[in-house]
Structure formats: C-alpha cells, structure tokens
Amino acid sequence: MIKKVLLRYSTQRATEPILASVIKQTGVLLNILYADFTSRGGEILLSIDAPEQDVGKVIGLLKQRGVEVQELKRVIQLDEEKCFSCGACLSLCPTRALRLADDYSVKLEEDKCIYCEICVPSCPVQALKISKYG
Amino acid sequence: MGKIKVKKSIAGINERIKRGDAVVTTAEEMVELVREKGEVEAAKEVDVVTTGTFAAMCSSGVWLNFGHSDPPIKMQRVWLNDVEAYTGVAAVDAYIGAAQLSETRGFDYGGGHVIEDLVRGKEIALRAIAYGTDCYPRKEIEMTITIHDLNQAVLYNPRNAYQRYAAATNSGEETLYTYMGTLLSNYGNVTFSGAGVLNPLSRDPNYETIGVGTRIFLGGTQGYIAWEGTQHNPTHGLGTIATIGSLKEMSPSYLRGCTIRGYGTSLYVGLGVPIPIINENIARTAGAGEEQLKTELLDYGVPRRDRPVVREVTYAELLSGKIEVKGKEVPVSPLSSFKLAREIADKLKGWIEKGEFFLNPAAELLPRDTAFKPMKQIGVVPLAKDIMTKKVVIATPRDSIASAARIFAEKNFDHLPIVDQNGKLVGIVTSWDIAVAVGTKKRRLSDVLTPKVITAREDEPIDEVARKLERHGISGVPVVDAEGQLKGILTTDDISMLVWRRRR
Ligand code: SF4
Ligand code: SF4
8 A cells, every 4th residue: 555644843853864764674665755844844745655554663653753744645636628737836836746748738746746735726727626535 | 131032922821821832830830940040041931820829818708699588678787697797888788708706606707707608508597687668678587598599709808918928926925816826925936927939929029910800810710800909018018919709619628717816717718820921020030939038027025016027037937947036946837828829829720721711911000109008096005104103112032021011001002013133123022922921931022022923015005004904814014124124013093094084
C-alpha cells in the first residue's frame, strides 16, 4: 500500500538524521515528494510504499522523535473535459503538482499534491475537485 | 526602411485561397520563418498568418430576440436562469452580459454561464415582467426556452482581444482576488493574460489590415470585427476590437462561462484574426518573436487606478513559467489558454487552406491615434492620511504591562501601537491582552504584543481601508508609510464621520 503523510517540524530538530535513522530501523524506503523549509520550520511530503504494519511503524517512530505527522486521506481530481488549460491554477500550487506539459496542457501529478486546496476555488470552471476518503 | 519590395492584394490572396494554393502559416510558424529567412522572403512566401486567443473577456454578451407571445408583452425586466438581461430596447429584445450575476446563485452562475448553456442547447428558464400597455397588455411570462426558440442570438462583444495586457503581482500582505486571478501576498506569484505571439492584435499593431468588417474566427464559427473596441488605445499599444457573430453557429469548445474567484463571472471567448501578408512590413510585425513583445508588471497591492509598475517583462519570460521579481524567482500563471489559442490558429489555418474561409477586406481601418481617457472624477477620493488621527499614543516593546494598563484606563481606546526606537511599527497591544497579562509573570509589552498587524498605507484610498476593516472585522488600523513608520491611526469612527460629511 502507498500512504502519503505530511511531516511538520521546527528547526530545532535536524530531520535528515531522523529520516535516515527511521529508514535504517525499519528498512522501509521513504520517498520525499516535496519539501519546503523556512526559518521557522519545515514541511516534508512523504510517500511510504510498504505493508500496512511497516507504515504504522514508520509513523510511530517519526512521532516518537517529535515530528508532527499528518496522514493525507484525500484524493484530487482534474476533470479533463472541463479543464481548458488556462493555467490560472499553476502559480498557486506550492508543490508544482500542477504543471504545464510541453503541448501547453495543464497536468496534475497527484503524487506531489499536499491538498492545500488553494487551486480548487481559483479554477474558473471548477475542474479541480478534492474529496476525502477513509 | 526604404521602398516596399513585396505588394499583394487581398483580392489576389482570396484568388489563391479559391484555387487552394494560398500559403497559410500560424503566427508561431511565421516567427520561425521570419527568423530564418527575413521579412521580405517571408512576405513573398506567405499569404496569410493565423492567430488565436482564448481568454476571459468580460465585455461580452448576446443580443436575443424572443419573438412575441400571445397576448404580447413589452418586457420591462427579463431574467434567464435568474440572471437579468437588459431590456431597455424594443419589446422582446434583450442583451445578456457575461458579467451579470445570478440573483439566486451569486458568483457561481452568471451571464457567461447562460451564454454557454444556450450554446449547449440546454433549456433556460425565462421570466419577464412588464407594466402592460394597450398594444402590449401582458404583464408577466414564465417559460423555458432553448437557443432554437430564439429568432436571433447574436454575440456582440464591445471589447475583446486586447493587443497586450499588463501582468499582475501583489506586494501586499494579503492574498487578493482580482480579475487577474488570485494574487498571493508578498509577490507570491505573477499572472498574465494574452497568448504571446498568437495574440491577434499584436500581429498588426499599426492596424494596416485589421478594421471594421474583417472576417474572423469567433466562438468556433465565422464572425466579424464590428468596430474598434471600447477603450481602444493604440497609441499605447493597447488596441481592442468589438466583435460580432451568430451565437447559433458557435461551439461550447470556444465559448465558456466562468467564475473568477472573488471577482465575478465572465466568458472565455475563442477568437482568431487572419492577418493578410500584403507587404514585408506586415510580415515583420506578424513574425515578431515573443522576446520583442513587452508588457508591464503591475502591483495590484496598491489599489489605485494607476498601479505602480514593478518592472518591464517580455512575453518570453512570462511564458517560461517563472520570472524574477524583487530578487526572487516567482511562479507565473497564464490566465488565457495557450493550448486553445494554438488550436484556434490551427483551425483557422485549416479553414483557409480548405477554401472554407475567405478574407474580407476592412471597410474602414481601425483608428491608430486614439488614447483612452480615465473616468471623470467627481471630487477627490480621500486617502488614509487625509482623515487619520495623527496624534497617536504609542509605547515601545520595553515598556511595562503596568504602564500600558494605565494608558488604557485613562484614554478611551482599545489599541496601542508599539513602535521601535526608529518609529517603526512592530506590533499592537489591545486592552484585552493587558487584562489577560495582569497578574501573570509577563512584565514587558514585548511579551504580549501581536507582531502581525493589519495596517493601511498613507496613500491608500479610504474605500479600500473600509473594505479591509470590514473583511477582518476590526475597528481600526495603524497607518504606516512605505518604510513601515507609524504615521497615524484610522478607525471606523473616522470613516463614518467622513461618509456623514460627504452625504451632506
Ligand atoms: S485553473 Fe482549472 S481550467 Fe485552468 S488550467 Fe487549472 S484546472 Fe484547468
Ligand atoms: S491542492 Fe492544488 S494547489 Fe494544493 S498542492 Fe494540490 S494541486 Fe497543488
């Protein structure tokens, strides 16, 4: 199973050693989809591809080390019938999950989406939809 | 430039279109050709350059004729799906504008959506009222109609296809929702409209071929340029056109109703103009690369008619998806679809190649020397600095909580601006903050102040400040200059006093 989690932490904690040690301890590969650092802290979007038990272990270990872990139980959809690739959403997306393809059509890479939802109401034709599951 | 070397007539080009051997390129292809072979060779080779744009054009609408009911009605007011259309003309004529909002659904639905639904052949709820006359006795009517029930449905857009459009960004501290899309705070993004080299009027900026009667691609069918557009301003490279065509022949792929967040509804219009290459001068402008197309990046964080220019940008930079603003790389959003602009230019090219579309010479060229006047001002709009209270009680972060408590007790106000030794605003303390802090270990104002303060700038118009107060549900704001120095304070009371005086 693939699970997406958003990690938040403050600068006092060096995260790289945390991630490295979690990988070492569990043997689970963590895929960083997006990372953003500011002076006050950071955000990392991880995708964890592992059996449910191991995912639980990873999340547990991260929490133990004081990282805030938020599981993302949502899906985003781009209705390609409605979307006319105007691009209004592009510059709003913090992770570049929305991008312009070579033929100038707008594409969505859900992997990178952190469900911030800013794009949804800014689409002039309601082509973007986020729904919850689980 | 010397003598003209290539001379062609529109009649001659039409002859070749008829024979099926006219050479047609899109503007993108023309740019390459001129780069490669120069304008003279390109002018010899190419007969027509096609263009395209697909953008929200608020100044769009449709003239409708409903036919007469029995007994007849002289519509005084009429609504289509609860969106009101203008009926100040003959009995059953009305004009539905793209930006008119639904009276029941607000921003979610408007004239632009009605137009799209008409084109899709959907049923539309029609409601009209009248005062009743001897010749038109009926006083109300309610029914559903589709586009097929109408005698005429004529798209008539008073202003379309700006030659170029300024790009937008926002220096302010709050996200803005504008007709230029969502503008993130602190120069968080840039938006722009226009399809670069495909932009129709940019290909003939001297208006040597474009004019009244020019046949164009409009909403998926053949339409015409009716007149110069409103605000036509060729002197500043901001020409526009008014366009006209039959809605009944149009396609929903090229006419889409839309909602621009926080702004209202509009209509995305697909439009393409063929540029006849009658000489090398037109070849040169029709083949100008996007590095030659410049526009200004304006700061929408300053809510005035004349917004400050942040920098000059080229379309090449804008289309790259990122540009530099104040030393920082900022993501860019186009607001018009480059993909559809290209599709339109290709489609128009196909029509001409297949002999389905002929050029119509302009009955009259568009004016080249008009400029656009701002609205006549009735009185001067007061600015924050004109009515703010300049004598403000202040404190510094090092002052004690007790001293602030004393100030609040003596004076009749709730907000105490905190400034540093240079007079720069660093925060605000409210009487509530003090009430909570008394009796705790907190001693200094620096322990309780709120550093993120909503402020107004000295030169901000009062109307804008009033909107800000309302939006945040607050009763006053500190007023600062460009350097963040505290200059005064402005409260809802100051504003209501002013409104009261204005009314008298
Ligand atoms: S804003 Fe909407 S229509 Fe425009 S590109 Fe994004 S998803 Fe497509
Ligand atoms: S919700 Fe939209 S803007 Fe936010 S990350 Fe996902 S795609 Fe990007």
